Amino acid sequence: MISTILDTRFLEGDKEVFYCSRCVNSNQRPGLTFDENKVCDACEYADLKYTQIDWGKREQELKTLLDRFRSKDGSFDVIVPSSGGKDSCLVAHQLKYKYDMHPLAVTWAPSQYTKIGWKNLENFRNAGFDTILGFPNNHLYSKLARLGFELSGDPFWPWHYGQRAFPMSVAIKHKIPLVIYGERTSVEYGGGKEYWYKPVEELRDLQGHAISNATNLDKLVKEGINHGVLVSSDLSGIEQYHYPSVESLNSVGVEVHWFSYYHKWVPQENYYYAVKHCGFEPNSSRSEGTYSKYSSLDDKLDGLHFFLQYIKYGIGRCTSEASQEIRSGHITRDEAVSLVKQFDGEFPREHFAESLKFLDLSEDEFWLIIDKFRPPHLWDSLKGEWKLKTIVS
C-alpha cells in the first residue's frame, strides 16, 4: 500500500464536530461556513433562493445571455456538460425547447456504466439531444482511479478531472463559446458563499482549474510511476484530463455559466421534469447509502465515491441528500436525522466485486486503504469495529 496522501483536507477539519441547526450537514464538509446560530451557508443560501431572489429577473438575464449566443442557422450554440441524468436533462431541454437554443450535450463517460445510467443516456438521445461521448481508455482510467483511491481517498478522481476538462476541449474544438453547467454545487450544497451572486466562471477560476488539474495530475502520475502502478506507455490519453489553457479558451471566447444562477434549482423538481420531458427513469431500488432512487445512478463506482466521503468526513450520501431535501422543504430535520441513522455509511455491495476488479485490488488491500482515510478525530475502533465518535441528533 502507498502511504503517501495527496489530499489531506479530511485531516484538517475542526476537531470538534457539530451539525447545522437546520439541515444535517456537519462542519467537516470542506469549505462549509456557519453563522452565529450554527446555520450552514447552504441553508443561508436556501433562504435567499426561496424568499429573496427575483427569479423573473434572473430569467431575463438568462434570455439576454442566450440572445448573445443563439445561432441563426441552427448550428450548435451551447454546450451542456451532461451525464444523461435528471439535472442535465432539465438544462438541455429548457435551453432547446423553452429558449430556442441548439444545445450539444457533452458527456465524459463514467468508469463503468450501470444499466440504468446507459439506459438514461439512450432516453436522453431519444428525447432529441445530440451528445458527444468521451470514452477514455479504461487501461489508464482504471489506474488513475486506483491511484485516486489510494492517494486521495477518491476513486472518482479521474472522472472529476475528465468531466471538467473534456467539455471545454469540445467547446474549443467545435468553436462553441457558451458552456452551461447545471448547479454550482458549492453554492447549492455549501462552501461557496463567494459565488452566491456569480453566474459565470471568472478568469481566475478558469486559471485555477487549469493549474489544479495539471498540478494534481503531475503529482498523481509521479507517485504512480514511483510505485510501479503506472509506466510511461500507460500515459497515452492523459492530455484529456488536462483542463485547456486560459489562452486556448480565450481564443474561442469561452464563457462558462451555471444554470442554477438563472433558474431556481430544486433537485426533486428536476427529476419530475426529466421524467416528463426526457423519459428519464429512476432505479428500480434505492441507491445504497441513501433512500433515493434518482440521483447519481450512472457509474458503478458512485456508491464507493460516497462511501469514501463518509469515511473521510463522516458525511455519507444520505446526509447530503437529506440536507438538500430539508432545504427544499420536502422533509423535516427530524425525518432527516432518522434517515441518516438508517442509511448513511451503508456499504455499497452491489458493484463491489466489479469495482475491486476495476481498481485491481484485493479485498484486504481495499480495507487497508479505507482505514488510512479514517481521521482519528472522527473514528473509534471498538473491539475491531469502527464507529463514528459523533453522529447527528
Ligand SMILES: [Zn+2]
Ligand atoms: Zn444547513
